[in-house]
């Protein structure tokens with residue numbers, strides 16, 4: 001009988017089959033550029049914490065090159081180059097290949113095959129209603145010229161998640177509609193073909209400021225495709241320059257003017273990155289962020305001082321990441337091996353799921 005593990009507790013399923021449910025993580029990133037601090041607060045830092053709890057049976061981190069090609073078909077070299085950049089960023093933030101499998105999506109052929117079968121379970125109007133897809137089509141000026149592959153990427157994401165029987169998917173808030181879509185596919189598949197796929201849960205960062213970090217311009221979310229990012233690989237000087245150029249409060253012209261916190265990117269970043277001892281270390285005049293905010297709102301506090309403080313807080317967080325990145329940059333052949341081994345392992349696991357799927361669909365003829 002098939003066995004799955006839920007919190008290591010045995011549960012009785014209908015038909016009298018004893019089912020274990022393993023705790024499995026799957027998540028990933030598109031290799032469309034180096035990773036930025038939005039990825040870090042929205043997803044990467046949480047992943048590393050989850051990885052180090054030891055509470056998960058299997059962990060998969062996918063470099064989604066096939067998905068990146070859905071809106072970069074004419075720029076395959078960009079995607080190719082960025083696979084290594086994303087891998088370096090993973091290792092830099094503390095993803096540990098002895099605890100987690102890092103793999104390249106295109107090297108796992110079963111994912112494409114699963115996508116084909118799942119496509120039959122989703123309507124065009126359902127994908128059109130997906131708010132993330134809608135926003136991205138607009139942002140990329142696709143409208144009627146949207147590539148079919150791009151349009152279908154929520155379905156291919158469902159294949160990625162279910163291929164590994166993932167139970168937890170730690171991602172940023174923008175991915176919530178994708179998880180919902182995936183859950184619908186799982187539900188439909190199991191209903192039509194019998195209990196086969198595992199129902200995944202989204203794992204969202206608890207800190208609201210970390211859910212969706214805005215870009216330096218304060219307009220959209222920080223995104224590789226919009227060029228409004230502080231990258232994990234940026235050197236100290238670049239980070240400082242970017243922080244000093246950040247969008248704050250356009251009505252706060254003179255230092256004595258009362259300032260606004262809402263929509264003020266510098267404060268959003270402080271909300272996301274501040275540590276309990278940050279004030280004690282770098283700005284002992286204030287006890288905490290509330291005191292600083294109150295002073296800014298009263299007036300009499302200039303943007304430059306706050307930016308200098310934010311810069312110190314950010315540099316402290318980014319320094320060890322930068323150092324680990326430099327270590328791995330010296331060892332590219334080893335990184336290449338990690339990707340190769342991870343991809344082989346992922347391919348075997350996904351093939352197993354594909355076999356189960358085809359058996360449930362009764363298209364396992366030979």
Ligand code: ATP
Pocket residue numbers: 028029030031032038039041042043170171172173174175210211212213214221222223224225226
């Ligand atoms: P692209 O512009 O190519 O879509 P991206 O910057 O949006 O790139 P993705 O690879 O699409 O990055 O996202 C990877 C993960 O990082 C997802 O879990 C996503 O939710 C999260 N993420 C991306 N941008 C942010 C952000 N600004 N704040 C919080 N989380 C983010």
Ligand code: MG
Pocket residue numbers: none
């Ligand atoms: Mg994105």
